[in-house]
Amino acid sequence: MDRVAIVGASMTQFGQREGWIRELLAEAGRDCLATAGIDGDDLEHLYVSNMASGEFEGQTGVANAVAHDLDALPAYTARIDQTSSSGGAGVHSAWQSVASGASDLTLLIGGEKMTHRSTAEATDVIASLTHPAEYKHGVTLPSFAGLTARRYLHEYDAPRESLAKVAVKNHKNGVDNPHAQFQKEVDLDTVMESPIVADPLRLYDFCPITDGSAALLMCPESVASEYADEYAVISGIGGATDTHVVHERADPTVMGGVVDSSTIAYEQAGLGPNDIDVAELHDMFTILEFLQSEGLGFFEQGEGWKAVEEGVTDRDGELPINTSGGLKSKGHPLGASGVAQVYEIYKQLTGTAGPRQVDAETGLACNVGGFGNCVITTIMEAGQ
Amino acid sequence: MDRVAIVGASMTQFGQREGWIRELLAEAGRDCLATAGIDGDDLEHLYVSNMASGEFEGQTGVANAVAHDLDALPAYTARIDQTSSSGGAGVHSAWQSVASGASDLTLLIGGEKMTHRSTAEATDVIASLTHPAEYKHGVTLPSFAGLTARRYLHEYDAPRESLAKVAVKNHKNGVDNPHAQFQKEVDLDTVMESPIVADPLRLYDFCPITDGSAALLMCPESVASEYADEYAVISGIGGATDTHVVHERADPTVMGGVVDSSTIAYEQAGLGPNDIDVAELHDMFTILEFLQSEGLGFFEQGEGWKAVEEGVTDRDGELPINTSGGLKSKGHPLGASGVAQVYEIYKQLTGTAGPRQVDAETGLACNVGGFGNCVITTIMEAGQ
Numbered sequence: 001m002d003r004v005a006i007v008g009a010s011m012t013q014f015g016q017r018e019g020w021i022r023e024l025l026a027e028a029g030r031d032c033l034a035t036a037g038i039d040g041d042d043l044e045h046l047y048v049s050n051m052a053s054g055e056f057e058g059q060t061g062v063a064n065a066v067a068h069d070l071d072a073l074p075a076y077t078a079r080i081d082q083t084s085s086s087g088g089a090g091v092h093s094a095w096q097s098v099a100s101g102a103s104d105l106t107l108l109i110g111g112e113k114m115t116h117r118s119t120a121e122a123t124d125v126i127a128s129l130t131h132p133a134e135y136k137h138g139v140t141l142p143s144f145a146g147l148t149a150r151r152y153l154h155e156y157d158a159p160r161e162s163l164a165k166v167a168v169k170n171h172k173n174g175v176d177n178p179h180a181q182f183q184k185e186v187d188l189d190t191v192m193e194s195p196i197v198a199d200p201l202r203l204y205d206f207c208p209i210t211d212g213s214a215a216l217l218m219c220p221e222s223v224a225s226e227y228a229d230e231y232a233v234i235s236g237i238g239g240a241t242d243t244h245v246v247h248e249r250a251d252p253t254v255m256g257g258v259v260d261s262s263t264i265a266y267e268q269a270g271l272g273p274n275d276i277d278v279a280e281l282h283d284m285f286t287i288l289e290f291l292q293s294e295g296l297g298f299f300e301q302g303e304g305w306k307a308v309e310e311g312v313t314d315r316d317g318e319l320p321i322n323t324s325g326g327l328k329s330k331g332h333p334l335g336a337s338g339v340a341q342v343y344e345i346y347k348q349l350t351g352t353a354g355p356r357q358v359d360a361e362t363g364l365a366c367n368v369g370g371f372g373n374c375v376i377t378t379i380m381e382a383g384q
Numbered sequence: 385m386d387r388v389a390i391v392g393a394s395m396t397q398f399g400q401r402e403g404w405i406r407e408l409l410a411e412a413g414r415d416c417l418a419t420a421g422i423d424g425d426d427l428e429h430l431y432v433s434n435m436a437s438g439e440f441e442g443q444t445g446v447a448n449a450v451a452h453d454l455d456a457l458p459a460y461t462a463r464i465d466q467t468s469s470s471g472g473a474g475v476h477s478a479w480q481s482v483a484s485g486a487s488d489l490t491l492l493i494g495g496e497k498m499t500h501r502s503t504a505e506a507t508d509v510i511a512s513l514t515h516p517a518e519y520k521h522g523v524t525l526p527s528f529a530g531l532t533a534r535r536y537l538h539e540y541d542a543p544r545e546s547l548a549k550v551a552v553k554n555h556k557n558g559v560d561n562p563h564a565q566f567q568k569e570v571d572l573d574t575v576m577e578s579p580i581v582a583d584p585l586r587l588y589d590f591c592p593i594t595d596g597s598a599a600l601l602m603c604p605e606s607v608a609s610e611y612a613d614e615y616a617v618i619s620g621i622g623g624a625t626d627t628h629v630v631h632e633r634a635d636p637t638v639m640g641g642v643v644d645s646s647t648i649a650y651e652q653a654g655l656g657p658n659d660i661d662v663a664e665l666h667d668m669f670t671i672l673e674f675l676q677s678e679g680l681g682f683f684e685q686g687e688g689w690k691a692v693e694e695g696v697t698d699r700d701g702e703l704p705i706n707t708s709g710g711l712k713s714k715g716h717p718l719g720a721s722g723v724a725q726v727y728e729i730y731k732q733l734t735g736t737a738g739p740r741q742v743d744a745e746t747g748l749a750c751n752v753g754g755f756g757n758c759v760i761t762t763i764m765e766a767g768q
Contacts, residue, residue, distance in 0.1 A: 054436055054438055055444070058512055060513040061467045061754055064466075067628070068515070068625075068627060068629065074640065074641065075624075075625055076622070076623030077466070077623070078473040079465040080462055080464060082461070093477060093480070096480040096484040099485065099486070100480040101483065102480055125438070125444070128442055129448070237486075238460070239460030241451045241456070243457065244448045244451070245452065256458065257458065370448060373445065376460075
């Protein structure tokens, strides 16, 4: 089967943005079409990944709205929602549309508009994805993160500072990402002394509330050169679900969805963890970067924190993680994040990452929905 | 390429239901798994088509919730939203998941829980899919339907009664559908004398607000016999978008999305309109049955009303339309409707439609999002 190529990519400025979700989506869409020099009506399929435009803005039907705004008619459109991994699910759907032969040219746009709502309101909308058995006790994703972080530090004798160093590293990377919400470094003391949110996690252990969008253009690899000189291919992609009730997990420090989704992706790509040159992980909370780096097989269980301490995951380390700045510094517009992760890997594999550029022929993006309730892992390689 | 087979199908009682959306979804899912004698953890992918669980119930993450309820872990899950055509978009996604080779066993469950909200509230949530340029003037889908019906009657010298006869026919069919919301006949006078909603359309020209769900199990045709003796195959499926701003359409009596989506589906199936033996159309409003039957090429433009007058689309006619009772009598739980249309065609093609059974080797389902903003047409054939 022909592999699926990514022949164009874009992301908007992430942060606090004016306007409606549809305007943000159209912005990334137009920029992405421009990178490949095509028009909206060249598209066969157009997917929008977005969690909650209805809940945040009272606006539904955003996929049709954007098809209109991009003059993409009569392209088939649909919205893909998989909570905070909507972007990864959008990548999965767009990939399937090309891999199935249904579309020879698919645009995916992921986006979310959130900052016009208070942090409490946004957190509450997101918490509505949890199981009612936990939700009714006041559980939110930050509270799960705090509980999990405490358990991890206890189980693996990890110092509290190792979590803070994830934030320090990713903020440092974000300085070189002109689209990041925060383009500024933070030092260890700032993280360690920031206000407690969900003990032991503090303000700087959390990603912000963000507006933004990102887009990808996909086609069969056999025709990729029609659209771009440099491109990337998706050589493996897998999605998997973990328990919806978080307390039912046998070991809260193991993300089953990461393990299962990456197993599918590695097998499809014919690659293993040691073959990956660069990765974007879903650091919605600092603790998640450890759990994912272990679940993906980059490091042994309970040793992800050591890699950060030792600089292995720094930009100039052996396995750079979150060269984009991650969700931590780049921001986390729910439906955009999984798309923006793949955007970063695309930039790295096509040698267009500017000051963030690392030496990479393969890359991996891991997008997490809920508190690991659903995970999509995408493995990419540089095109020929 | 191996065609995609439908090897199991179910639908719940449609109507006013107790419980949450996730319970309705799980009910159809369990019934569908049972028809094929498999367990949840046999699934590779699980899609949920649903427009607005967040807006209607404050519940998001329903795909993960249902994967949990069906013990389907670690199956990959996502929610597909394409407004009132979410069900058809779910069929499209589930089909792509198998056709791409990503999944060898996919369950799709479509559902919506609406009746706990008032008709005005539900209509307003649905209206949020329209373009802001029209929405701000108070436009709703029923108002578009009234305007379009008036134009159609004027353009094609159709009698008002022809619209009412769609309701009479579909209610008659619904009597034999034990899952239909209304299992009762209505006569022409009842329709013609019911309260005006959007002139010239009256109460009985509209589908009701409904709770319900429906499910389909799909696999490659090559392994279909492992799951079922009788099955159906999807031989063609296409989706297409029309203008998001309804007043921009050159001819309001032509549904461009129906024309474009069916063109794709017919070509893929190697069939034409004359080859179709039975069809389920999206009669959210009676006028839409005319427009679709013309857009699909069953009848010449402006002549769909004559077919109804002449009994061509009756259950014992030459081309039975909406043997299930249609959205009109069966009900219209947004995310379920497109799935339930395919369920009905599956029942007809596998000879299991009971008192509704017609003689059919091929069938077509046409699911409409918004006011034709997006349309998905699915063509099916009896399996061998």
